Amino acid sequence: MLRASITKNRILCGTSSTTRLSGTALRHVRLYSNDDISNPSSLAKSSNLPKIEQQLLKKPARQPKKKSPFLSSHAIENDPNYKMNSFLQSFGQSLIKIFNIDMDKSRAGPIAGSKYYGECKKQALYYPNEPLSESAKFYYETLNLPQSFSQWFQITALHYWILSVRMRALPFKYYRAYQQKLVDRFFRDMELRMSEEMGISSNRIIEGYLKEFNTQLLGSVLSYDEGLMTDDITLAAALWRNIFNGNPNADMRHIEALLGHVRQQLYVLNKMSDRQFGFGDFKFVEPNEVVKPLTKAQEVELRAAVKRNYENMDLPSQRSVLSLNE
Amino acid sequence: MSSREELLKKIVDLLKTLPQERLKHYASFKDVQIKRFSSSEMSSVSENDLKLQYISLRDLVNDKYKNYYTLDDKLLRPKGNPEYYNRIMADIRGEKKETIFSAFRTVVFGK
Incomplete structure (x- = not known):
């Protein structure tokens, strides 16, 4: 049974395994529970089904030859400790105030086009001879997926879709702005990765690949949308076709683990307010963590904590019409 | 019938209950998996692994995650x-x- 003790901005519940809900406010929620949903990584590891390599390519997949800066070489995106100087800050704040700039729309660039794209990109990012992140280990070691550019694309496209489900729930003009920035950055980054990291020198070939990836993105988004609106098995089949490359020998335990992983991200996003999401407070839950549904009381407390967090934001650049309640 | 054969039969029966996909894709999950679990290759898989495959498939068919992580x-x-x-x-x-x-x-x- 869950025991909840509510402290400042934090809801703690009692018993065994630690889990985490993403998002700045949701990140403070730590839940412990005994019921039968385990984290996706452990679930996938519980199966010992013999692994049969899928022969997808005639020759080994092309691997990155060099490593470019994660998002760009600009300090804003490259330096986690970057701070704009105070003169520029006050000048910017004055401009926003004088011209009454719609900050929710302006925020789409740095949040969706940079922060959220970075979140999607890093989930399955790998470089030869470099240690894998926790989420990349889940995809390439636990689920035994091949390390290739197109596999990275498919996993990134899945995370793009997860975010776009939440973006649709923003007011229309902001949803369009956020989605546009995210997809633009996705394709611009793929183009750069292909030319700089993968060493493809022909623009014509890159353009051909981009068109192919665009078609694949449209197809996978449609399949995932269908799965979201129907049932688990339809969504699982969509994941099997797109992420597991239609592998006939795919492990059902792995498919279930990935489906649980996707569903828990959607649950966290469902519980986030527009304001939190619009301000970039979402982070994907790691595959070795498990989300437990919130009780009504926890939801009320969480909402109150979020409101307290955002109440003190009164700079012109922090203005927003996005809802704190839904 | 051994318990392994029973499990294989249960898996295939469960897969047969899946509706046909509404859109035509390059591969059908239902057809490919029915073929796989009906083939003789699965006879080398341990009983415990087959059981896990069955449990996972059953959870997916029963919408375990859709009902657990409800969306509004x-x-x-x-x-x-x-x-x-x-x-x-x-x-x-x-x-x-x-x-x-x-x-x-x-x-x-x-x-």
């Missing part, structure tokens, strides 16, 4: 585009086809 209308009828999923599902089910004019309107106005 905030995501399923999004305010930015409330008809988005209805339009897609109507098209997939063949109830209402997108016309050239409605497609044009969607491209221009986004909904």
Whole structure:
């Protein structure tokens, strides 16, 4: 049974395994529970089904030859400790105030086009001879997926879709702005990765690949949308076709683990307010963590904590019409 | 019938209950998996692994995760585009086809 003790901005519940809900406010929620949903990584590891390599390519997949800066070489995106100087800050704040700039729309660039794209990109990012992140280990070691550019694309496209489900729930003009920035950055980054990291020198070939990836993105988004609106098995089949490359020998335990992983991200996003999401407070839950549904009381407390967090934001650049309640 | 054969039969029976996919894809999950679990290759798999395969498949068919991580209308009828999923599902089910004019309107106005 869950025991909840509510402290400042934090809801703690009692018993065994630690889990985490993403998002700045949701990140403070730590839940412990005994019921039968385990984290996706452990679930996938519980199966010992013999692994049969899928022969997808005639020759080994092309691997990155060099490593470019994660998002760009600009300090804003490259330096986690970057701070704009105070003169520029006050000048910017004055401009926003004088011209009454719609900050929710302006925020789409740095949040969706940079922060959220970075979140999607890093989930399955790998470089030869470099240690894998926790989420990349889940995809390439636990689920035994091949390390290739197109596999990275498919996993990134899945995370793009997860975010776009939440973006649709923003007011229309902001949803369009956020989605546009995210997809633009996705394709611009793929183009750069292909030319700089993968060493493809022909623009014509890159353009051909981009068109192919665009078609694949449209197809996978449609399949995932269908799965979201129907049932688990339809969504699982969509994941099997797109992420597991239609592998006939795919492990059902792995498919279930990935489906649980996707569903828990959607649950966290469902519980986030527009304001939190619009301000970039979402982070994907790691595959070795498990989300437990919130009780009504926890939801009320969480909402109150979020409101307290955002109440003190009164700079012109922090203005927003996005809802704190839904 | 050994318990391994029973498990294989249960898996195949469960797979046979899946509805045919509404859209034609490059591979059908149902058909490919029925063929796989009906083949003799699965005879080398241990009973415990087969049991796990069956449990996972059963959980997926029973919508375990959909019911556990319930989503509300905030995501399923999004305010930015409330008809988005209805339009897609109507098209997939063949109830209402997108016309050239409605497609044009969607491209221009986004909904």
